[in-house]
Amino acid sequence: MGNDIVAPFIKVDAVTKNFGDFTAVRDVTFDIQKGELFALLGGSGCGKTTLLRMLAGFEIPTKGRISIDGQDMTDLPPYERPVNMMFQSYALFPHMSVEKNVGYGLKHENLTSAERADRVRAMLDLVQLTPLARRKPHQLSGGQRQRVALARALAKQPKVLLLDEPLGALDRKLREHTQFEIMNIQEKTGITFIVVTHDQEEAMTLANRIAVMDKGAIRQIGTPTEIYEYPQSRFVADFIGSINQFEGSIASADGANVTVACTGFDSVIEVTHRGELRSGDKVAVAVRPEKIHITRKMPSPGQNRLSGKVLDLGYFGKDSLYRVKLSNGIVVRVNHVNARRGLESERVAQWADDVWLTFDPSSAILLKD
Amino acid sequence: MADAATRHAQIEAAQEQPLPAATAPLRRWLDRRAWRDAMIGVPYLWLLLFFLVPFFIVLAISGGTAVVGLPPITWEDSFPYVTFDNYRFLAEDDLYWKGYLNSLRIAAISTMLCLLIGYPMALGIARSTGVWRHIMLMMVILPFWTSFLLRIYAWMGMLGNNGVLNNFLMLTGIVSSPIRMMHTEFAVYVGIVYSYLPFMVLPLFANLEKLDFTLNEAAMDLGSKPWQVFLDVTLPLSVPGIVAGAMLVFIPATGEYVIPALLGAADSPMIGRVLADEFFLNRDWPVAASVAVALLLLLVVPIMIYSHLESRMASSNPS
Amino acid sequence: MNRRSKLLSMWLCFGFVFLYLPLVSLVIYSFNKSRLATLWGGFSTEWYVKLFANSQIIEAALLSIRIAAVSATLAMILGTMAGFALARFISFPGRTLFSGLVSAPLVMPEVITGLSLLFLFIMMEQAIGWPRGRGATTVTLAHITFSMSYVAVIVQSRLSSMDRSVEEAAMDLGSKPLRVLFDITLPIISPAMISGWLLAFTLSLDDLVITAFTTGPGANTLPLVVWSKVKLGVTPDVNALATIIIGVVATCVVIAGIILYRADRRRERDIQAAIAANQ
Numbered sequence: 001m002g003n004d005i006v007a008p009f010i011k012v013d014a015v016t017k018n019f020g021d022f023t024a025v026r027d028v029t030f031d032i033q034k035g036e037l038f039a040l041l042g043g044s045g046c047g048k049t050t051l052l053r054m055l056a057g058f059e060i061p062t063k064g065r066i067s068i069d070g071q072d073m074t075d076l077p078p079y080e081r082p083v084n085m086m087f088q089s090y091a092l093f094p095h096m097s098v099e100k101n102v103g104y105g106l107k108h109e110n111l112t113s114a115e116r117a118d119r120v121r122a123m124l125d126l127v128q129l130t131p132l133a134r135r136k137p138h139q140l141s142g143g144q145r146q147r148v149a150l151a152r153a154l155a156k157q158p159k160v161l162l163l164d165e166p167l168g169a170l171d172r173k174l175r176e177h178t179q180f181e182i183m184n185i186q187e188k189t190g191i192t193f194i195v196v197t198h199d200q201e202e203a204m205t206l207a208n209r210i211a212v213m214d215k216g217a218i219r220q221i222g223t224p225t226e227i228y229e230y231p232q233s234r235f236v237a238d239f240i241g242s243i244n245q246f247e248g249s250i251a252s253a254d255g256a257n258v259t260v261a262c263t264g265f266d267s268v269i270e271v272t273h274r275g276e277l278r279s280g281d282k283v284a285v286a287v288r289p290e291k292i293h294i295t296r297k298m299p300s301p302g303q304n305r306l307s308g309k310v311l312d313l314g315y316f317g318k319d320s321l322y323r324v325k326l327s328n329g330i331v332v333r334v335n336h337v338n339a340r341r342g343l344e345s346e347r348v349a350q351w352a353d354d355v356w357l358t359f360d361p362s363s364a365i366l367l368k369d
Numbered sequence: 370m371a372d373a374a375t376r377h378a379q380i381e382a383a384q385e386q387p388l389p390a391a392t393a394p395l396r397r398w399l400d401r402r403a404w405r406d407a408m409i410g411v412p413y414l415w416l417l418l419f420f421l422v423p424f425f426i427v428l429a430i431s432g433g434t435a436v437v438g439l440p441p442i443t444w445e446d447s448f449p450y451v452t453f454d455n456y457r458f459l460a461e462d463d464l465y466w467k468g469y470l471n472s473l474r475i476a477a478i479s480t481m482l483c484l485l486i487g488y489p490m491a492l493g494i495a496r497s498t499g500v501w502r503h504i505m506l507m508m509v510i511l512p513f514w515t516s517f518l519l520r521i522y523a524w525m526g527m528l529g530n531n532g533v534l535n536n537f538l539m540l541t542g543i544v545s546s547p548i549r550m551m552h553t554e555f556a557v558y559v560g561i562v563y564s565y566l567p568f569m570v571l572p573l574f575a576n577l578e579k580l581d582f583t584l585n586e587a588a589m590d591l592g593s594k595p596w597q598v599f600l601d602v603t604l605p606l607s608v609p610g611i612v613a614g615a616m617l618v619f620i621p622a623t624g625e626y627v628i629p630a631l632l633g634a635a636d637s638p639m640i641g642r643v644l645a646d647e648f649f650l651n652r653d654w655p656v657a658a659s660v661a662v663a664l665l666l667l668l669v670v671p672i673m674i675y676s677h678l679e680s681r682m683a684s685s686n687p688s
Numbered sequence: 689m690n691r692r693s694k695l696l697s698m699w700l701c702f703g704f705v706f707l708y709l710p711l712v713s714l715v716i717y718s719f720n721k722s723r724l725a726t727l728w729g730g731f732s733t734e735w736y737v738k739l740f741a742n743s744q745i746i747e748a749a750l751l752s753i754r755i756a757a758v759s760a761t762l763a764m765i766l767g768t769m770a771g772f773a774l775a776r777f778i779s780f781p782g783r784t785l786f787s788g789l790v791s792a793p794l795v796m797p798e799v800i801t802g803l804s805l806l807f808l809f810i811m812m813e814q815a816i817g818w819p820r821g822r823g824a825t826t827v828t829l830a831h832i833t834f835s836m837s838y839v840a841v842i843v844q845s846r847l848s849s850m851d852r853s854v855e856e857a858a859m860d861l862g863s864k865p866l867r868v869l870f871d872i873t874l875p876i877i878s879p880a881m882i883s884g885w886l887l888a889f890t891l892s893l894d895d896l897v898i899t900a901f902t903t904g905p906g907a908n909t910l911p912l913v914v915w916s917k918v919k920l921g922v923t924p925d926v927n928a929l930a931t932i933i934i935g936v937v938a939t940c941v942v943i944a945g946i947i948l949y950r951a952d953r954r955r956e957r958d959i960q961a962a963i964a965a966n967q
Contacts, residue, residue, distance in 0.1 A: 058586055078589040091587035095605050104601070105591030156591065404866055409780055412770035412836065416789040419833040423804030426811055490703040493696040500949070505700065507945045512707050514937045516894045518911050518918070519930040523710035526717060526922050533713045566707065595693065616795060624797020626897050631918065641799045641897075648803060648901075658807070661800050668797070676791040679841065680774070 007070070009034035009192055010055075010160065015064030017050050024050040026216035027064075032209075034069075037186050037193045039203040042213035043239075048196045051213075052162050055194065056085045069159055079108075084158040088165045090149040092137040098124070098148050099133045105156045123151040126185065143174050150182075154189065163195045167202050179205050200240050204228070212236050228288075233369045237286050244289065244332050245367070250281045257361050260285050264328035269304050272362040284367045289335035291363035294322055294349055299358045306357045308332065310349050320347070324355060332357060424665070431455055431658035442654050455659035464643065465660065469667060472640040475554070476622040479561040483569040483618050484611065486562065491573035491610075492603070495580075506574070513567040521560050521631050528556050528632070556632035557639070561622050569614040576610025577603070613682065616675035620668055640664055711934055718927035735928040745913055745929065752893050752910040755824055759831035760889035766832065767839025767888070768881055774840065775847035793837040802901030805830045809902065822904030830902040831892040838891065839884030846880035847873075 008031030017025040025047040032038045040048040053059045055066060057078035065074045073081055084105070093101050103120040111119065124130045127147040137145055146166070153161055166182065167175045183206060186193050197203050203210050204224040211221045212235075220227060220236045231237035234245065246269070248262030258277055259268040262285060269285050277283070299305045311331060312323035322334040334357060336348060349355045432451025433442040444450050459465040494505045512520060527533045528550040535547040550556055580603065588598040626641035633639065638646075640660065648657040721732035739745060770790050777783075793801065809819055809826045819825050854876070858868045874881075896911040903912065917926055 056590060058589075078586070079592045079594055083590075085587070085590045087583050087587055089581075089583055091581065091583040093584060093588075093602060104588070105593075108592035152587075152591070404869070405777065408769045409773040409777060409786070412766045412773065412790075412840070413782070413786055415766055415833070415836070416770075416786070419805065419808065419829065420789055420793065420801075423808040426807045427800075427804045430807060486703060486706070489696055489699040493700040496696065503945060503949050505704075507941055508704055509707070511938060511941050512711065514890050514941060515711070515934050516911070516914075516930070518894065518896055518914055519714070519926070519933060520710060522914075522918050522922070522926060522930065523714045525918070526927075527710050527713055529922065533709075563706070563710070566703075620795040621797050624799050626799050641797060644799045644803065645897075645900075654807075657803060661803050664797065665800060672792055672795060673788075675795050676788045679791045679794070680787045 006033065008032060009036075009069060010194075011065075011067045012051075012055075013065045013067075015051070015054065015061045015066060017047075017054060017059060018062045023216055025054070025061075028216075028218055029064075030211060030218060030221055032192060032194065034192055035190050036208045037183065037195065037206055039195045039197060039207035039210045040213060041197055041200060041203040041210050041239075043198055045215075046213040047216040048213050049164065052085075052164060052194065052196045055160070056083055056162055057081050082159040083162060084153040084156055084160075085162040086146075086149045086153045086164065086166060088168060090137075090145045092145055092148055092152075094137050097134050097136055098129060098140070101137070101148055102152045102155050104152065109156060119155060123155045126154070126188075127151045127181075142169055143178070146170070146178070150185070154185070154191070157189075158191065160192045160194060163193060165197055166195060167197070167199065175202075182206060204240075212239060214239075229365075231286070231365065231367065234284060234286075234367050237365065237367055242289060242333055243286050244292075246285045246330065248283060248285060250277055250279045250283060253277045253279050253281075258366065260366070264326075264330055265306070269364065270361040271364040271366055273366045277366070281368070286365040286367050287359050287363055289321070289333040290319075290337070292332065292334045292357050292359045294324070294334045294336055294355050294357055296349055296353060296355055299356050304359050304361065304364070306332065308355060308357065310351055310353045310355055313349075313351055322349065322355075324357060326357075427658045427661050430654055431662045433655045433658075435653045435655050441652065455655050456663070458656060459659055459663060464638075465640075465663075468638060468640040468643045469663065471637055472623045472625075473667070475557060475561070475639060476619050476625075479558055479565065479622050480569075480615050480619040482558065482562045483565055484615065487566055487569035487614065488573060488607075488611070491570045491577055494570075494574055495577035509567055509570050509574075517564060518627065520564060521628055524556070524560055524563065525551065525631060528559070551632065552634050554634065554637070557629055560628040560632045561618075561625065564628065565618045565622060568617040572613040572617060573607065573610040576607050576613070580606055609678065609682065612674070613678055616671055616678070620671050620675065623668060624664055714927050715931045715934065718924060718931040720924055720927075735924045736932075739925050739928045739932075742925065744908070745910070745925075748908050748910040748913040751824065751907065755828050755831065755909065756889045756892035759828045759835060759892045760885050762828075762832045763835035763888040763892075764839050764881055764885040767836035767884055768843050768877075770836060770840035771843030771845075771847060775844045790837050790840045793834045794841065796834075798895075798897035799901075801834060802830070802898040805833070805898065806901045822902060823907040824903075826902045826904070827899050827907060827909065830898050831888075831895060834898065835888035835891050838887050839881070842880050842884045842887070843877060846877050850876060 010032040012028060012030050012032075015025060015028050016023065028047075028051065040051060042048045050059060054061050057073070057076055057080075061074060065072055067073060068081070068083065073083075093104065096104065099120055102123050103116055106116045106119060109116075120133075121130070124133055127150055129144065129147050129151065132140065132144065137148070140148065146169070150166075163182070167178055170178055179202065182193070182195075195203070195206055204227075207224060209221060209223055210227050212219045212227060214235055220232050222230070227236065228240055231240065231243075237243045237245070246260075246262040246265070248260045248265075248269070251259040251261040251268045256272065257270045258273045259270050260283060261268050271285060306326050308324040308326035310322055311325045314321040317338070319335055319337045322336060324332045324334055326332060340346075344350070429451070430442055432453070432455070433444045434452060434454065435441055436443045445452055490509070494502060494509070497505060525532075529535070530547040530549065530551070532550075534550065535544075538544045539547065584602050584606075585598050588602050589595070593601060623639075624641040624644075625639055626645050629639040629642050630645075633642070644657055644660045644664070647653055647660055651657075718735060719731050719733060721730035721734070770786075773780075774783075774787060774790065805826075806822070809822060809829075813819060813821070819829070850873075855868050855872055858872045859865070863871060894911060895909075896915055899909050899912060900915075903909065914926060914929065917923055
């Protein structure tokens with residue numbers, strides 16, 4: 001077995017970008033492996049687009065270096081990078097046909113005109129737009145334009161493909177379809193994809209790994225599961241999906257489980273946690289709605305149990321979302337899968353019912369920042 | 370209850386009363402269409418009377434013969450009541466058809482020069498941001514608002530043998546005696562380009578500022594260097610602006626009078642000057658009229674191009 | 689990415705120097721003591737004094753301003769109507785011709801317009817007795833005719849880009865079309881109308897060729913007076929006049945520019961504040 005450490009394909013090293021007084025990207029460092037589908041996820045103004053533009057070459061970092069496949073790219077202009085971008089607005093050349101758009105970048109490669117035509121045809125096949133090759137952008141639908149933009153960005157077989165909010169402009173049905181198309185194309189071509197998005201569902205479905213960004217910094221990088229089930233901060237926990245958070249402090253930290261005394265609760269909450277914690281530390285206990293069990297029957301003592309009254313109920317067919325007001329006034333969201341078929345009267349709980357909520361110690365997360 | 374019923378009946382009775390038959394259509398027109406018809410009709414009539422009809426008068430006069438008297442024209446006594454002598458005269462005499470060719474040539478070259486100088490300026494302003502863009506636009510428009518005549522006059526001061534340019538050249542020792550610049554074709558080019566430059570820059574700017582810069586970024590992303598991006602993306606998409614600017618310069622420049630009169634040479638005049646001299650100096654109305662008609666015929670195609678382009682731009686592009 | 693390369697910036701510089709050098713030289717030489725306007729003889733303001741004492745020039749200036757004011761106002765009214773007709777009424781009989789008639793004066797060589805208008809006035813005088821002779825009236829009529837096109841284009845453009853739903857909202861709330869016009873539309877396009885007026889005013893004030901054709905004895909406008917002086921060569925009192933005009937125009941343009949810029953910035957700031965408050 002030789003040296004198993006795989007050098008990262010893309011290295012972003014301590015990159016900062018200032019626009020005058022405003023810092024858009026703050027000392028960001030991370031790696032991306034070859035062939036990954038990597039997502040930069042965050043709200044507007046978090047710096048993800050600036051970071052993307054620095055990878056593409058449209059902005060130069062104020063500090064830090066960027067290297068791709070071992071080559072330092074920090075100062076290279078966009079037309080010298082082996083990176084191509086699919087723009088949010090698609091940026092199709094309105095005066096060129098689909099064919100000409102897709103083939104535009106190929107004139108800089110050393111290809112004969114026959115090879116160029118073949119490549120264009122292959123790209124159009126890949127995105128299933130061959131019959132529309134002669135059309136102009138204004139004659140295409142939104143979804144078709146996006147596919148042209150994708151084909152155009154892939155035509156040069158770049159080392160890295162950047163996608164700026166690829167699914168933002170599509171309606172729901174198309175979005176799902178396109179999500180899978182993007183994943184398929186990525187697997188087929190093996191190109192490293194970097195997607196920028198504000199939509200967590202998009203990031204979770206598409207990406208191998210996600211970097212959650214806020215105010216110019218990366219808060220956490222991990223696989224979708226890691227981000228969802230093991231958030232490392234209140235921000236990340238709250239940003240992805242929904243979560244219930246109870247503030248408190250550690251009551252005791254010896255033993256397999258930690259107990260937390262939360263404000264407003266009579267009994268302590270038991271949480272499975274590995275790591276350095278001492279009694280008295282300020283923490284938040286976070287539990288996802290789907291990890292909480294709701295029942296009208298009083299559960300046996302000795303486990304995490306909370307009593308309350310059903311405030312609201314949202315029925316979504318496959319699941320129901322309950323808002324339960326606890327005796328201490330805190331409202332807890334509970335997601336209950338309707339695994340058993342039945343009518344309203346047979347539901348596990350109804351409006352204004354008195355209910356008990358229970359959850360496993362291993363279902364809860366302890367968050368410090 | 371009873372009051373309401375009687376009131377209701379009264380209202381109904383009033384509504385059913387027919388309008389006096391004669392004024393009904395008038396009232397209907399006044400209510401709905403009057404202002405719309407007036408809005409179209411009034412300027413239409415004005416333009417028909419003061420713009421279109423005069424052209425027909427010019428056409429008619431171009432078929433007459435000059436006499437002494439008031440009005441100093443007379444027509445033939447018999448059908449077709451017009452003579453083509455004037456046009457024959459134009460075709461035969463050097464002064465006229467050379468004047469037309471001269472004017473077209475000078476106007477075309479001036480248009481090219483305006484384009485060469487003005488396009489980068491328009492592009493530079495379109496690419497600017499913030500305060501600077503407003504300031505530069507203002508600086509392009511400002512000369513346009515000062516007197517046209519005085520600006521040409523300024524060039525008389527600059528180009529004369531004792532003028533600013535010659536003084537500068539002699540002072541720095543580049544030449545030893547003044548270069549003759551006034552009353553040359555060179556001076557006419559300077560004058561036309563100088564006066565008409567804003568007419569090229571502004572429509573170009575209006576077009577360029579609306580171009581989507583992400584298209585440029587996409588082209589660069591796909592490997593094109595900046596000058597290639599310009600040729601592939603910016604230039605083709607700016608063609609409507611180029612055509613609009615070119616028409617705004619070429620058409621009026623062809624018929625220019627003031628610039629050739631003040632700055633140009635007397636021996637190869639532009640057609641605008643020929644027309645004015647024909648009218649004011651020779652007092653030959655029919656010939657002047659035929660010069661005008663011929664000039665109009667020369668320019669009718671560019672004018673139609675411009676008119677078509679302008680109506681498309683004004684209705685689709687916000688200003 | 690720097691959007692404006694160094695080459696473009698340099699070109700812009702040269703372009704502006706080209707545009708402004710003659711104006712600057714005019715201003716400088718207006719203070720020249722020597723009568724040979726291009727040989728510097730020392731600083732003097734005597735030409736300004738002579739200018740204000742020149743009654744011919746003062747009268748001509750006043751006449752020009754009067755004509756310009758009248759023609760600009762009527763051109764604004766007619767041009768607004770024409771712009772309206774073109775922007776709002778998609779099809780009416782003769783629309784193509786109308787559109788052509790409105791845009792043609794923008795490019796028509798002035799000698800043609802001037803000659804044809806003069807012939808018209810002569811024929812009209814022969815036929816119906818009005819306008820009686822050529823003078824301020826005929827000049828004003830001529831100026832209105834070519835200026836209204838400029839106003840029409842500006843107004844048409846503004847109307848086309850306007851959000852129609854505010855008019856529809858007004859109608860929905862009970863206003864008849866004429867009311868909507870006065871309550872809603874006119875206020876929205878008033879900046880366009882005002883800039884149209886200013887443009888028509890400047891064009892009229894400055895016009896030489898068309899005025900030369902359509903004027904008569906006793907109606908000497910400022911450009912005509914300047915023309916007769918300028919044909920003889922460069923004279924410093926014309927420089928003084930030019931400097932005054934440049935000064936007035938520059939001041940107005942700068943003030944207008946500042947007002948518009950500030951208004952723009954204030955609007956943007958308000959929008960930003962609203963967005964921030966909402967978050």
